[in-house]
Amino acid sequence: MRLYSRGLLMSCASERDLSAVATSRGGWLRLWVVSVLLTLVWCGVLPALGRRPGVRERIEFLEGRGINPSAKFFTEQEAGWRNAAEVERRVRANPEAFWGLPWSGLGVEGRGD
Amino acid sequence: MSESRRFSEDLLAMLVAGTVLSVSLLVTVLESGGVFSESVVSGGGPSWRNPMKLLVLLPAAWEVHPFESGWEWLRGAAGAGLLITVVMSAVMWLGRGSEVRFWQPCVRVFLLSLLAYVLAEQKVVKYYGLEYALWALLIGLLISNTIGVSKVLSAGARTELYMKTGLVLLGAEVLFGKLLALGLPGICVSWVVTPVVLIVTFWFGQRVLRMESAALNMVISADMSVCGVSAAIATAAACRAKKEELTTAVGISLAFTVMMMVAMPPLIQAMGLGPVVGGAWVGGTIDSTGAVGAAGAMLGKEAEVVATTIKMIQNMLIGVVAFGVAVYWVTCVERTAGVRPDVSEIWRRFPRFILGFLGASVLVSVLYENLSGGPDFVKAVVDGGTKTVRSWCFCMAFLSIGLETNLRTLAKFLRGGKPLTLYVCGQLLNLVLSLLMSLLMFEVVFPGAADVLRK
Numbered sequence: 001m002r003l004y005s006r007g008l009l010m011s012c013a014s015e016r017d018l019s020a021v022a023t024s025r026g027g028w029l030r031l032w033v034v035s036v037l038l039t040l041v042w043c044g045v046l047p048a049l050g051r052r053p054g055v056r057e058r059i060e061f062l063e064g065r066g067i068n069p070s071a072k073f074f075t076e077q078e079a080g081w082r083n084a085a086e087v088e089r090r091v092r093a094n095p096e097a098f099w100g101l102p103w104s105g106l107g108v109e110g111r112g113d
Numbered sequence: 114m115s116e117s118r119r120f121s122e123d124l125l126a127m128l129v130a131g132t133v134l135s136v137s138l139l140v141t142v143l144e145s146g147g148v149f150s151e152s153v154v155s156g157g158g159p160s161w162r163n164p165m166k167l168l169v170l171l172p173a174a175w176e177v178h179p180f181e182s183g184w185e186w187l188r189g190a191a192g193a194g195l196l197i198t199v200v201m202s203a204v205m206w207l208g209r210g211s212e213v214r215f216w217q218p219c220v221r222v223f224l225l226s227l228l229a230y231v232l233a234e235q236k237v238v239k240y241y242g243l244e245y246a247l248w249a250l251l252i253g254l255l256i257s258n259t260i261g262v263s264k265v266l267s268a269g270a271r272t273e274l275y276m277k278t279g280l281v282l283l284g285a286e287v288l289f290g291k292l293l294a295l296g297l298p299g300i301c302v303s304w305v306v307t308p309v310v311l312i313v314t315f316w317f318g319q320r321v322l323r324m325e326s327a328a329l330n331m332v333i334s335a336d337m338s339v340c341g342v343s344a345a346i347a348t349a350a351a352c353r354a355k356k357e358e359l360t361t362a363v364g365i366s367l368a369f370t371v372m373m374m375v376a377m378p379p380l381i382q383a384m385g386l387g388p389v390v391g392g393a394w395v396g397g398t399i400d401s402t403g404a405v406g407a408a409g410a411m412l413g414k415e416a417e418v419v420a421t422t423i424k425m426i427q428n429m430l431i432g433v434v435a436f437g438v439a440v441y442w443v444t445c446v447e448r449t450a451g452v453r454p455d456v457s458e459i460w461r462r463f464p465r466f467i468l469g470f471l472g473a474s475v476l477v478s479v480l481y482e483n484l485s486g487g488p489d490f491v492k493a494v495v496d497g498g499t500k501t502v503r504s505w506c507f508c509m510a511f512l513s514i515g516l517e518t519n520l521r522t523l524a525k526f527l528r529g530g531k532p533l534t535l536y537v538c539g540q541l542l543n544l545v546l547s548l549l550m551s552l553l554m555f556e557v558v559f560p561g562a563a564d565v566l567r568k
Contacts, residue, residue, distance in 0.1 A: 031256070043177070047176055050237045061410070062410060069240055069242040070243065072340075072504075072507075073500075075286045076402070077421075083417065083418045083425075084421070087295055091294065094561070096561070098299075099297055
């Protein structure tokens with residue numbers, strides 16, 4: 001068994017415990033049952049859910065906007081790059097609105113002063 | 114230590130990530146005709162292309178079966194598997210001569226990760242933001258707690274290596290210039306509220322809840338206040354959290370992300386908040402980057418733009434948080450009682466992969482800002498290669514965690530409900546402070562900015 005030299009992301013007793021998990025018929029049976037259930041859910045239940053009008057519309061709406069609801073970082077969705085570019089363009093065009101504090105003397109757009 | 118332990122896991126991870134990043138940069142330059150091609154000199158700007166985009170892919174989104182949009186992605190996934198296996202095996206051979214057959218367990222872990230990724234790409238699953246980390250963990254847990262983990266598979270379960278490689282590659286996506294994307298209002302909502310919530314939540318966990326594990330406290334505080342799973346991974350590696358602690362934090366974060374993604378848009382509409390304040394509130398509070406986009410879009414285009422931009426600025430905090438946590442851990446948490454560690458001791462214990470993360474970030478940020486067509490070049494490098502390999506590495510890391518975790522051990526971390534209490538209290542503070550700051554910035558101090566964003 002591999003040892004982590006400095007304890008980073010080390011497990012507690014789990015690695016020792018796992019070696020004791022018997023590769024028994026019971027284990028294979030449990031794995032088989034769960035695998036069948038997963039297949040049924042992913043190939044039957046979820047596609048049926050996805051065909052419901054409300055869910056379908058939402059999925060198509062998000063796809064159309066380039067949004068990936070399971071993204072971990074802004075680079076994982078097209079909307080992330082696109083929206084950032086759009087905001088940066090507006091900030092560059094209106095620096096006083098985003099950088100000018102009211103008391104700094106810079107006119108702030110939209111305040112009527 | 115034997116000769117087979119020459120390179121640390123941090124160094125191996127930096128070598129793997131450095132190789133992938135270098136290849137991605139190089140092939141993009143070669144494919145597009147070079148940095149100093151005529152089109153650049155004439156001011157037209159090159160059209161950057163990364164050939165890796167066709168060869169290294171993630172599974173495609175699907176509705177009824179994974180191959181409904183063709184088999185292309187499977188070829189790309191095989192390409193990604195080949196690249197990861199070859200580079201990792203070569204680096205392992207270079208750094209730890211004895212582990213010459215690493216490719217065999219690596220391929221097994223990759224194939225199981227492929228299964229997890231395919232499950233995550235089902236459109237309904239994706240719609241609810243249930244990302245691959247969850248399915249990779251569950252597949253690993255299922256195998257380890259039913260039939261057990263074979264020796265070969267166990268040898269491939271290199272959580273630390275995959276995670277740190279992914280983190281260094283993630284550094285190439287952290288562009289410092291993006292910090293200023295939304296001017297002062299963006300900095301105040303993202304960079305003032307977020308660290309305050311992080312520090313107060315951690316203090317609350319240590320002093321009020323008296324959590325047994327400071328690392329678990331820190332990982333939950335970071336994933337709740339910064340940006341969910343990616344922040345959890347970075348802080349877990351920085352503070353040397355246990356696998357079960359990372360799993361617990363990610364599980365709580367994913368559950369609350371789904372709830373907040375569904376609940377916040379109608380709440381914002383009921384409260385009568387405008388799209389700019391509403392979007393800023395969504396961006397500052399919902400953990401996951403993808404869920405922020407989905408919730409923002411439910412409030413309209415303006416809210417989506419503001420929400421995703423605020424979250425993007427928070428994304429840029431990952432490196433700073435990981436660096437700060439690593440320094441705090443080696444100087445305050447892990448030090449011998451009453452003894453102040455000197456600089457050499459801090460350097461000895463400092464997780465070096467963070468330097469790789471920051472190095473990648475600085476390199477790509479400089480290219481983004483200074484190269485002709487920099488933004489397009491960086492997008493080609495990231496989208497075409499590093500992002501895909503990073504995603505595979507994180508998926509393999511979570512699968513490895515599942516393979517090495519016993520469900521009974523995991524249950525211990527949830528006993529007493531302290532992690533859940535910590536998350537709920539921290540998130541409530543986050544909700545209150547983010548709302549107040551959004552109102553202050555866009556309604557009181559910078560109403561002109563809100564007007565510009567509403568146009």
